[in-house]
Every structure is written in C-alpha cells, then in structure tokens.
Amino acid sequence: MALDLPLIWGFILAVGVFMYVLLDGFDLGIGMLTFVARSDEERNMMTATIEPVWDGNETWLIIGGGGLFAAFPTAYAIIMPAFYLPVLIMLAALIFRGVAFEFRHKAVRPTTQKFWNGAFFGGSAIAALSQGLMLGGMIQGITVEGGAFAGGAFDWLTPFSVLVGISVIIGYLMLGACWLVLKTEGELFQRARKWARTALAGVAICFLAVSLATLAIDPSVGERWGFSMTHIDFARLLPLSPVPLAGMFFCAWLWRDLSMPTGQGDAPDWRPYLLAVGIFLSGYIGLGLSLYPYIVPFEFTIWEAAARENSLSFLLVGAAIMLPIILLYTAYVYSLFWGKVKPGDGYHA
Amino acid sequence: MEFDALLLSRIQFAFVIAFHIMFPAFTIGLAAFLAVCEGLWLKTGNEVFKRLYLHWVKIFALAFAMGVVTGVAMSYQFGTNWSVFSELTGSIMGPLLGYEVLTAFFLEATFLGVMLFGWNKVGRKLHFVATCAVAVGTTISAFWILSANSWMQTPDGYAVDPVTGAFYATDWMKVVFTPSFPTRLVHMLLAAYITTAAVVMAAGAWQVINGRITTPTRWQMRMAAGTLTLLMPLQIIAGHQSGEVAHQYQPAKIAAAEGWCESAPVQGTMLIAWPSDTECGHTGITIPGTSPYLFANAPKGEDLKGLDAFAPEDTPPLWLVFYGFRIMVGAGLVMLGIGVWGCFLWWRGGLDKKGLFHWLAVPSGALGFVAVITGWIVAEVGRQPYTVYGALRTVDSVSPVSTAQVATSLLVFMVTYAIIFTAGTVYMARIATRGFDDDPMGKPTRERRAPGSPLGAVDDPAETGEDIVAAD
Numbered sequence: 148m149a150l151d152l153p154l155i156w157g158f159i160l161a162v163g164v165f166m167y168v169l170l171d172g173f174d175l176g177i178g179m180l181t182f183v184a185r186s187d188e189e190r191n192m193m194t195a196t197i198e199p200v201w202d203g204n205e206t207w208l209i210i211g212g213g214g215l216f217a218a219f220p221t222a223y224a225i226i227m228p229a230f231y232l233p234v235l236i237m238l239a240a241l242i243f244r245g246v247a248f249e250f251r252h253k254a255v256r257p258t259t260q261k262f263w264n265g266a267f268f269g270g271s272a273i274a275a276l277s278q279g280l281m282l283g284g285m286i287q288g289i290t291v292e293g294g295a296f297a298g299g300a301f302d303w304l305t306p307f308s309v310l311v312g313i314s315v316i317i318g319y320l321m322l323g324a325c326w327l328v329l330k331t332e333g334e335l336f337q338r339a340r341k342w343a344r345t346a347l348a349g350v351a352i353c354f355l356a357v358s359l360a361t362l363a364i365d366p367s368v369g370e371r372w373g374f375s376m377t378h379i380d381f382a383r384l385l386p387l388s389p390v391p392l393a394g395m396f397f398c399a400w401l402w403r404d405l406s407m408p409t410g411q412g413d414a415p416d417w418r419p420y421l422l423a424v425g426i427f428l429s430g431y432i433g434l435g436l437s438l439y440p441y442i443v444p445f446e447f448t449i450w451e452a453a454a455r456e457n458s459l460s461f462l463l464v465g466a467a468i469m470l471p472i473i474l475l476y477t478a479y480v481y482s483l484f485w486g487k488v489k490p491g492d493g494y495h496a
Numbered sequence: 497m498e499f500d501a502l503l504l505s506r507i508q509f510a511f512v513i514a515f516h517i518m519f520p521a522f523t524i525g526l527a528a529f530l531a532v533c534e535g536l537w538l539k540t541g542n543e544v545f546k547r548l549y550l551h552w553v554k555i556f557a558l559a560f561a562m563g564v565v566t567g568v569a570m571s572y573q574f575g576t577n578w579s580v581f582s583e584l585t586g587s588i589m590g591p592l593l594g595y596e597v598l599t600a601f602f603l604e605a606t607f608l609g610v611m612l613f614g615w616n617k618v619g620r621k622l623h624f625v626a627t628c629a630v631a632v633g634t635t636i637s638a639f640w641i642l643s644a645n646s647w648m649q650t651p652d653g654y655a656v657d658p659v660t661g662a663f664y665a666t667d668w669m670k671v672v673f674t675p676s677f678p679t680r681l682v683h684m685l686l687a688a689y690i691t692t693a694a695v696v697m698a699a700g701a702w703q704v705i706n707g708r709i710t711t712p713t714r715w716q717m718r719m720a721a722g723t724l725t726l727l728m729p730l731q732i733i734a735g736h737q738s739g740e741v742a743h744q745y746q747p748a749k750i751a752a753a754e755g756w757c758e759s760a761p762v763q764g765t766m767l768i769a770w771p772s773d774t775e776c777g778h779t780g781i782t783i784p785g786t787s788p789y790l791f792a793n794a795p796k797g798e799d800l801k802g803l804d805a806f807a808p809e810d811t812p813p814l815w816l817v818f819y820g821f822r823i824m825v826g827a828g829l830v831m832l833g834i835g836v837w838g839c840f841l842w843w844r845g846g847l848d849k850k851g852l853f854h855w856l857a858v859p860s861g862a863l864g865f866v867a868v869i870t871g872w873i874v875a876e877v878g879r880q881p882y883t884v885y886g887a888l889r890t891v892d893s894v895s896p897v898s899t900a901q902v903a904t905s906l907l908v909f910m911v912t913y914a915i916i917f918t919a920g921t922v923y924m925a926r927i928a929t930r931g932f933d934d935d936p937m938g939k940p941t942r943e944r945r946a947p948g949s950p951l952g953a954v955d956d957p958a959e960t961g962e963d964i965v966a967a968d
Binding site: 198199200202203205206208209210212213214215216217218219220221223224225226227228230231232234235238239241242243245246248249250253254259263295296297300454455457458461462465466469470473476477480483484 | 585586613668
C-alpha cells in the first residue's frame, strides 16, 4: 500500500503548528500578562514559570516554517511573500521578546530595565497579534496568479483578520493565565484565576464571532458545515457537530473550575490549562475541517503544493524517528520543572 | 546600480546572516568549552573548572538567546524574500533544513533549559549530559546548515524537472555530502572554536590589565592560548583544502579571491593590493609562481583560469571576495600569533603579568568574528551570480515583493539588530570583564548569593558567590 505522503505531512505540519500554539501560546500570554504585574517580584515570578522552557516552545515555530518549506514548497513560496509585513513584524517582536528574557535581568539602570520589560510585554503582544493577522489572512484566502502570490502588500489587513488577531491575543492570554494557575500560588495564583476567567469570556465571544465569519467567507466552508442562507443541511452538520459542542463543553467546564472557591472544590490546578488546550483543539479541528484539503485556502490543495515524493519520504524517516524522541525529552524537561515556582526561582545569572 | 527589491533583498540577506553567524560561531565554541570545563570539574574535582563553567554559562545564555532569535528571523528569509528559490529548491533544501530542526534545534533549545535552570534540580552527571546535549546540538546544527549551503555551492545528486524547473534529488547521499561539504564543515567548526578561544583570551587579558588576576583567569588564558596554538595551524590546512575544492568546482570564485586577472599556466599570490582603474581591479605586491605549490592538485598542463576566462555576467563581484579573503587570512594569522605568544608566556610564567601581549590580546578578541564574517563573504559573494552554483541565478530567485516592502524590512532589521547587538555586547562584556573574585589569590572571601536562586544551592556557595549576583 502506497502511503499518501502529502496527507501525512499535512497532518504532521498541523500537529506541529498546534504544538506551537499550545506551548508558545502560554508563554506569549504570560509575556502579555506581565503588563499587569504589580511589582518586579511578581513579574519575575511570572517569567520564572516559562524561562526554562520558552526556547524549546519557540522551536515549534520553526517546525511550522521549516515543515512548510520542506513538504509544501509551493505553498511556502506563496504564503511567505503574501504575509511579508506581518512575518516581519512577528520576527521583530519575537527578537525583542526573546532577548528581553535575558536582558531584563542584566539591565542596571531603571530606564533600561523598563525598556526591556516593555519589550517583553510589547513583543509578546505584537507577536500574538501578527500571528492572528496571518491566520485570518490565510482563512480569507490569498490572491494567486500563475502559481505565485499576486496580491498587494496589505491584502492580509481586513476587519476579519483583525478580529482573528484580537482572538489570538485573548486566546493566548487565557492559556498564559491558566499556566500561571498551574505554576503559582498565593496572591498571584488568585489573580491568575481571575485573569483566566475574564479571558475565557472573551475567548467564548471571539470563537463564536470567528466561526460565524468563517462560514460566510467562502461558499465551500458553509457548504462543508451544511449552512446556506436559506436552509441548514443537518445530514452534513450533525456528523461534524461534536467538534463545536466539545468546544462549548470545555468552555463551560473551565468556567466552572475557575469560579469555584479555591480549597473547596475538586479542581486540580493543572486542569484549567488542559481545558484551555481542549478549547483551542476544538477550534483548531473545526478550522481544519473547514479548510481541508487546502494548504493555500481555496487555491492549492496539499497534493498540489507538495514536494517531490522522494523528498517527503526522505524527511519522513527522520520525522518518524526524531519526533517521538523530541516529545519524550520535552516531556522529561517539563517534568523536571514541574510544580509551583518559588520566589527567587529563575535567576540563573 | 539600482536599489530594487533584488538588490535590497540581497543586502538584507547579507546583513541578517552576517549578524546571525556571529552567535552560532561563538556558541558552538562556547558550548564545547563549557562541556570541557564541566567534564574536567567532574573528572578532577578541581573547583577552578566549576567556576569557569558558572562564569561562562551566563555569557552563553545571552549569546544563545541572540543566536536563537536572529536564527528564527534568518529561517523565514527564504520564504519572504527568496520565494522562487524556495519553490524551485524546496524538495532539496527543505529536507536538509528539516533535519536540522529535528536533530539539532529541539535538542539544544530543550536542554538549554536544564543547563541554565537545572543546576540544583538534577545531579551533576545529568547536568553534564545536558551541557553535552547542547554542545552536540550546536554541532549537528552546523552539520546540516553547512550541508545545505554546500549543496548551493557545489550542487550534486540532483536533476531538474523539465516542466516546472524545480530541483529534485536523485541521490540523497550525494545531496548531503557534496564535494565541498567535508572541508567546509571542518573549516567552520574550527572557526567556531578559534573565535571562542580568542574571546576567552581577550576577557582574561582584560582582567589581567585591570589587576583582577585569579586562578580561573589564569586557566582560561592557558586554555585559550593552547586552543589557538593547536587549532590555528589545522585551520590553515582546512582552509587551504577548502580552497582547493573551490578551485576545482568554482574557479571563478578562486580567480576573484586570488585576484587572477588573466589565465596562465602559473599564477602568483597577491599579498596586499590596492584598487586600480584597470578592468580587473588591483595592483599590489605579488609573490610570483606560487600556484604549483598552493594548487598542487590542479590538472597539469592546463591554464589556471583567470577572470578573463569567464563571461562578465558569470563572475562574482571582485573586490568583496578579494579583500574579504585577505582580511580573513590576516585575522587568522594574528590569532595564531596571539596563541603562540600566549603559550610562550605561559611557559615563561608571564601570562598573568600585564604587558604588551595583553593589550594586543584584548582587541584580538574580535578577530574571530572578523574572520568568520569575511570568510563567509568569500564563500557567498564568491558564489554569485548564482544561488545554486551554475544552475540557478540570484536574479531568478527573488520573491515577487515590492521594493518598498523590502526597504521597510531592511530598515526594521537594521534598527532592531543595532539595539539588541549594542545591549547584548554591553551585557556580555560586563560579565566577561568583571572576572571571578576580589581576592587575587583566587580564594573566596565572602558569601554573596541571592537567596533561593538555583545556583544558590550549589554545594560550595562561596566558590560561586560572585557568579550568581546579577551584573552590577
């Protein structure tokens, strides 16, 4: 039996991007939350929850870019020029934020400390926004002529992409706050629960808005879910309905966990983060169902954009061996830093 | 010369990659140095090596962070600015870079967390394993990126689809191990170790100049002097081998680097030169008749090609390659001199007595970076006017993006990098020059550790007291 290599690579890429979202999502979220930190001490507690792992988290972004390059070069060659400016903005933001992890601790004067704290917050927020803008730009489609990008420099900037950008920011805030619930205690822990609840309300509204807008964006998406202006095709909708229903269920469960007075319920501190991941996962699968099998929405399918067969199989050997190993040692390092952070954790220099 | 999207994209790529390569070059060497220090500490129990480790690991953390963020920016350049190149070579370049991510990036990024924050979470041996994982990761990374770049220099094991014009592999072993790859990989790894040794020497020399001489200072200078003396001769051999391979496969690059204007059976070596108005560009001091010795493997009875043997549209820009080559060699020779002089002083017991050597060793700390950047200029500018040598022209590789967009991105990168480079250099230099301890005998006099910090729990807190206090 011949393997459907483009399909396998489409799946690996989808998993890689999702890993990025759920891992770098929480540390970008915490980056944004440092803005409301009450003191340097609190800010340091917040960054200490992510310092040992952010570097590995961000590497999943290179799986996204690198995997697209390797497995779907045609899609890569269209998507990257189409998002030239948001990619640039994201990279600049990630550069400032990445070095700020270290530089915050090295700055001596209060003004430079403020600068790097600002770079950490601002870089995190702008990176999240630009990722959302690109996602929105992807969903709404890219202008392609003769197999190459043929649109304008600001095609990605529409009300829809701004909506998705804001949604991603709020989604990352929720992931970040839930990560703090898992990793902190005391006053910060209590505040993180409040932040997570507020963000959750925003996420529920945003996911609803983005879902409805996505249905309207291309006839093929509405058709997939059985929606048209005049009627609903339940034969199509019902088999897919568990996905959005699961998302709503996770939202409700997370709301309940976060509303319960601490110390009285049975909600363990790791559950909010897991439920937040569940919410993201249902949204992500829903998006996948809407766009499949396009990798450049409504222009190129995964088979049309794929690299040569022998390239896909050559790299698949490496991925099949290395990805399990990567997941294993990533899990090991996470388990090593498991548990609540204590004041003073995180200063390594 | 018109500043269109093509030229600006080339300038941007050159800027972004030249800036980036400094950090991998430094961190590959520093990771190896740290692994050696930690290994020596575990083996000998000598506290000096632990102090060296805890000192340099802080500089490593800064350099690594800068390498990571500039590397992420680097990796997206292929798509944003060179999308046609990406689409046509994706089936070859993609898997090579994909293997780099899978085998190297995750390894180094993940275990860096253990290396920096796991000191009191894991045992000594496991921590050493984490350090080694990071060092091995940086080396594997060099393997794949040099493999990909060498395929662009001396492409092999491929065919071109007649319909789409896309490259695809016919033999993966040949794609990974192209003719220029082995020598170039060795050349780059040695460059990384030498660059780091020059920095370590410069930091030690600065401490001596300022009278902050401690046992770790002495040891780091000895280790650096030994490394330079040992590796620089090997590097000259590796560089020469690399040049011979280039002469075989990329004769125009060597003609430009050597400044050979006309084809001749025997060519000379131009030592120094100054630009002239003639077509070929330079007049200077030449040692005649060196080519039979330097290019002994060249086919006998044939002319050594000068630039006149190539159509003007097939030759690289002359002066960048020519002067880049001379600056690289000059920097290497100065570092060799520093190494040998350092070893001589070590032998005579004068390594920690302030003198001319130390004043020269301090600025020489930058020479490794100078050599790395100019060396890559020779390699990359020398490959022009092609992206895939002889097969795909640079002009046919660029993205369909507007000049205004590229001008914007170039400006953003320049401003961003200027800020983080200035800050990063200041912070690293602050740690490097601060030294180890106030007591000239190298004995700890007081305890200064941040309560609760991971390194605060180190078994001998006084030994590391200085190291864990944030830069002041």
